[in-house]
Amino acid sequence: MKKLSEASALARLQRGKAAFQSHIKVNYEPAARDCRVCPTPGVCCTDAHFVNVHITRLEAVAIRETLQRTPRLDDDARRAVYTRARLAVERYGLRTTTAGDTYAQTYSCPLFAPGTGCLVHARAKPAPCVQHACYDNWEEMPPVALQWRTERRVELLNEQTYGAAWAWLPTPLWLTLVDPEADGAELARLARAWGERRRPATQNNSAHHARARSRSLPVIAAR
Numbered sequence: 001m002k003k004l005s006e007a008s009a010l011a012r013l014q015r016g017k018a019a020f021q022s023h024i025k026v027n028y029e030p031a032a033r034d035c036r037v038c039p040t041p042g043v044c045c046t047d048a049h050f051v052n053v054h055i056t057r058l059e060a061v062a063i064r065e066t067l068q069r070t071p072r073l074d075d076d077a078r079r080a081v082y083t084r085a086r087l088a089v090e091r092y093g094l095r096t097t098t099a100g101d102t103y104a105q106t107y108s109c110p111l112f113a114p115g116t117g118c119l120v121h122a123r124a125k126p127a128p129c130v131q132h133a134c135y136d137n138w139e140e141m142p143p144v145a146l147q148w149r150t151e152r153r154v155e156l157l158n159e160q161t162y163g164a165a166w167a168w169l170p171t172p173l174w175l176t177l178v179d180p181e182a183d184g185a186e187l188a189r190l191a192r193a194w195g196e197r198r199r200p201a202t203q204n205n206s207a208h209h210a211r212a213r214s215r216s217l218p219v220i221a222a223r
Helices: 006-027 057-069 075-091 127-131 144-162 171-177 185-195 206-212
Strands: none
Touching (some): 057 075, 057 144, 127 144, 171 185
16 A cells, blocks of 8 residues: 655545535535524534544544644634543543444534634534534435545545554544644554554445444434
8 A cells, every 4th residue: 555644645635525525515515404593503513422523643633733723723722622622531531442442432522612613614624524414304414425435535544644553533532642732652652552453454444433423424403
């Protein structure tokens, strides 16, 4: 498998996510309820009984770079994101692991800011969040296969960049691992452990992730 530099992989990741986001926006979002008139703005991002979105190492780096560059945030607001991530890890008992299933873990997303919304919406939003919306008719929902294909491409980019030294983990966990003020020791330890696994190059984990991610899919709004 051809190796990619992290910078090249980030560029490809952003192009792929942008194409996916545009496809969903044009072909499916017109049938969804308008988030701007939601009676409980941000509930789908902050409901700790619902959110279980997992991301990869490359996506975590993309989120970090987006937070660093966005003019909407000052240094205090950026630091607040990582503080919320660390608090979410502690409050909801999230854990880093080199084996086992973490999809039973739910949390409130630290990337949501009241009055602003998703802080990485335009450049680094995870695929389940891009696809999620409230639909009145299930026939109008985007096929789950669209999300799975996008996530498989994300997996391949991670494998080309980090080999086996990465894993799908809850978003707050990855944010604590790539925190610019972290010493990097925990990420280095996990990377060594992940790197020692034998991951077949053709392995497709998406089917397993898809079963576990059912709560991250678009929902039909209650009538």
